[in-house]
Amino acid sequence: MTDYSTLLNPEQCAAATAEDGPLLVLAAAGTGKTRTLVYRVAHLIEKGVPAESLLLLTFTNRAAKEMLERAKAVAGPSVGHLWSGTFHHVCNRFLRRFADRLGYGNNFAILDQDDAVSVLNTCMKELGYVRKDFPKKEVIASLISSASNRMLSVQEYLDTSSKALEASPSDIVRIAQRYQERKLIENMMDFDDMLVNGLRLLKEHEEVRNSYQQKFRHVLVDEYQDTNLLQAQMVDLLAAHHRNIMAVGDDMQCIYTWRGADFNNIREFSKRWPDSRIIKIEQNYRSTPDILRIANACAAKAPEAFKKTLRSTREPRNKPRVLILRDGDEQSRAIITLVQRYLDDGYSLSDMAILYRAHFHSIELQMALARTRLPYVITSGLGVFEQAHVKDVLAFLRVCENPRDYLAFTRLMGMLSGVGEKTVEALWAKLGGSFETRSPEMRAKLVGLLKPTARGQWQGVDRLFADYHSEGLNLRGTEAIERFCETFYTTYLHRAYENPEKREEDIHELALQVTKSQGGVAAFLQEVALLTNIDREYEKLAANNEPTLHLSTVHQAKGLEWKVVFVIWVSEGMFPSSRSLEESGNDEEERRLFYVAVTRAKDELILCAPGMRKMRDGGMFFCKPSPFIKEIPRENIRESYGNR
DNA sequence: GTTGGGAGAATTTTT
DNA sequence: TTCTCCCAAC
Numbered sequence: 175m176t177d178y179s180t181l182l183n184p185e186q187c188a189a190a191t192a193e194d195g196p197l198l199v200l201a202a203a204g205t206g207k208t209r210t211l212v213y214r215v216a217h218l219i220e221k222g223v224p225a226e227s228l229l230l231l232t233f234t235n236r237a238a239k240e241m242l243e244r245a246k247a248v249a250g251p252s253v254g255h256l257w258s259g260t261f262h263h264v265c266n267r268f269l270r271r272f273a274d275r276l277g278y279g280n281n282f283a284i285l286d287q288d289d290a291v292s293v294l295n296t297c298m299k300e301l302g303y304v305r306k307d308f309p310k311k312e313v314i315a316s317l318i319s320s321a322s323n324r325m326l327s328v329q330e331y332l333d334t335s336s337k338a339l340e341a342s343p344s345d346i347v348r349i350a351q352r353y354q355e356r357k358l359i360e361n362m363m364d365f366d367d368m369l370v371n372g373l374r375l376l377k378e379h380e381e382v383r384n385s386y387q388q389k390f391r392h393v394l395v396d397e398y399q400d401t402n403l404l405q406a407q408m409v410d411l412l413a414a415h416h417r418n419i420m421a422v423g424d425d426m427q428c429i430y431t432w433r434g435a436d437f438n439n440i441r442e443f444s445k446r447w448p449d450s451r452i453i454k455i456e457q458n459y460r461s462t463p464d465i466l467r468i469a470n471a472c473a474a475k476a477p478e479a480f481k482k483t484l485r486s487t488r489e490p491r492n493k494p495r496v497l498i499l500r501d502g503d504e505q506s507r508a509i510i511t512l513v514q515r516y517l518d519d520g521y522s523l524s525d526m527a528i529l530y531r532a533h534f535h536s537i538e539l540q541m542a543l544a545r546t547r548l549p550y551v552i553t554s555g556l557g558v559f560e561q562a563h564v565k566d567v568l569a570f571l572r573v574c575e576n577p578r579d580y581l582a583f584t585r586l587m588g589m590l591s592g593v594g595e596k597t598v599e600a601l602w603a604k605l606g607g608s609f610e611t612r613s614p615e616m617r618a619k620l621v622g623l624l625k626p627t628a629r630g631q632w633q634g635v636d637r638l639f640a641d642y643h644s645e646g647l648n649l650r651g652t653e654a655i656e657r658f659c660e661t662f663y664t665t666y667l668h669r670a671y672e673n674p675e676k677r678e679e680d681i682h683e684l685a686l687q688v689t690k691s692q693g694g695v696a697a698f699l700q701e702v703a704l705l706t707n708i709d710r711e712y713e714k715l716a717a718n719n720e721p722t723l724h725l726s727t728v729h730q731a732k733g734l735e736w737k738v739v740f741v742i743w744v745s746e747g748m749f750p751s752s753r754s755l756e757e758s759g760n761d762e763e764e765r766r767l768f769y770v771a772v773t774r775a776k777d778e779l780i781l782c783a784p785g786m787r788k789m790r791d792g793g794m795f796f797c798k799p800s801p802f803i804k805e806i807p808r809e810n811i812r813e814s815y816g817n818r
Numbered sequence: 819g820t821t822g823g824g825a826g827a828a829t830t831t832t833t
Numbered sequence: 834t835t836c837t838c839c840c841a842a843c
């Protein structure tokens with residue numbers, strides 16, 4: 175038996191080796207939460223719990239992967255059999271087996287954000303909501319999403335939310351219903367449906383519920399403070415039989431309420447599990463005392479239910495800096511100067527990160543970095559898989575795999591010149607609402623329906639459909655994509671987009687990616703929507719060893735740490751974001767976000783506050799340093815002005 | 819019905 | 834300033 179008390183501190187050890195039964199672990203930032211979870215897994219396996227009866231839910235794929243690797247290192251390769259991943263991933267696994275019980279096909283397609291909005295748009299047009307003053311499709315989409323993540327009907331959600339809308343609730347309810355129908359008919363689920371239907375499966379189908387309840391002897395949840403109502407119920411249900419639930423989180427780090435996260439899940443955990451134990455982990459191993467004092471000062475002003483004070487284990491070093499700067503350009507120059515100084519001090523570029531509230535805050539800096547040729551990676555807003563050209567290629571594969579995928583069909587046919595929205599709609603209707611590429615008759619019928627000009631372009635694709643199935647290209651996705659490009663897409667790409675070379679590279683990379691997925695094209699398509707850009711960026715980072723500066727939003731930086739952390743645009747209106755403050759209740763979340771940003775830093779923390787924004791129209795906008803800066807006890811910082 | 823050009827709006831966080 | 838959507842000309 176491993177002696178965990180030599181590897182972990184007493185608090186961590188208590189959590190990792192706790193007896194069976196419900197357990198809530200309140201682990202503040204930088205206290206070795208991942209380490210504790212890893213050793214918990216190792217401990218359970220050592221005790222003889224089979225890996226496949228462990229369920230480890232994490233917030234990102236990255237966290238899942240990291241934990242799995244570390245657990246393997248500690249407890250051996252058998253750990254690989256445990257179930258781990260995001261809620262969406264786990265639901266996906268459930269639904270791939272049982273979606274048919276809810277009226278979907280098990281090969282349903284997953285809609286990403288854009289797909290969802292465009293399906294919704296179709297519904298709105300269909301129902302005749304095209305008035306100018308009608309709320310935008312994105313607004314409706316977010317309403318519907320908010321409702322499902324809070325487990326309310328659209329009607330109920332509209333009743334409780336005070337937002338003024340240019341539409342009557344009944345109109346929105348009608349649109350939402352139509353949207354729901356369409357997804358069912360076309361065999362598609364959006365991100366929210368994955369959770370909603372995953373939970374429905376457990377609630378409504380007793381034998382499914384029983385089998386998973388029996389199967390998972392231990393359920394472990396990371397970042398529990400960011401679960402929403404659906405997720406909390408799912409966890410409770412899955413753990414109901416064996417009653418071994420371990421929720422790990424920190425209510426001060428709840429930064430996803432805008433997406434439905436509800437920290438009452440963590441606050442009221444002991445009400446739902448009355449016999450649960452609570453373990454607090456407060457020893458911070460990450461940051462210097464001065465950095466933690468800033469974090470503690472920030473947390474002290476938050477009306478939190480669980481008071482935690484971070485205790486540093488480290489010796490004092492340099493005090494954090496606050497830079498008061500003229501504008502964004504001066505900020506960029508100051509950062510580059512400091513980065514170079516830290517390099518001279520012996521830090522590597524990969525020890526440093528630059529964090530910000532919103533992606534657009536980083537644009538000036540990106541240009542400045544490019545000019546000085548400092549290599550950087552940015553976990554960008556748009557995912558690789560969300561870019562138009564990648565979706566074009568995926569549409570081809572989707573049509574091959576799923577005859578009911580109208581969205582993909584529209585996208586694919588729309589690439590033919592001379593074919594637009596109306597034509598596709600008519601074709602789809604004439605085909606009877608599905609297009610089976612396996613059927614020669616169906617394909618011939620489509621060819622027959624096309625106008626001569628379109629037919630010429632389509633012929634290559636049509637032949638490829640035949641080959642796809644007869645030659646087993648569904649198991650050789652790389653080849654399928656390459657042939658699609660040869661016969662059709664490269665030509666289209668050059669016609670339709672401005673920078674075809676860059677896009678061709680992306681597609682080449684996509685083609686390589688398909689092969690990685692074991693279950694062929696079908697499995698790849700199922701995974702693709704759930705794979706985020708972040709995961710891929712990190713893979714790239716791991717693959718090339720060149721040290722790189724890291725740019726990221728605070729949200730995406732959650733769970734990560736660097737020796738040197740810059741936070742830029744800590745100015746009024748930017749951080750806290752004025753847009754967010756407009757909505758009531760969000761000011762506390764901004765505070766938590768700042769707390770998360772500060773606690774990413776190990777040695778050096780630099781807060782930058784430019785005093786002027788250049789607006790897009792050329793105007794200027796003056797802003798004071800953020801209120802978060804004013805709260806910091808003076809003795810914990812070095813303050814400086816200008817580009818030094 | 820399709821396509822391209824021009825006017826207009828607009829700048830959060832993501833599975 | 835850049836992207837998006839709408840309208841008017843093929």
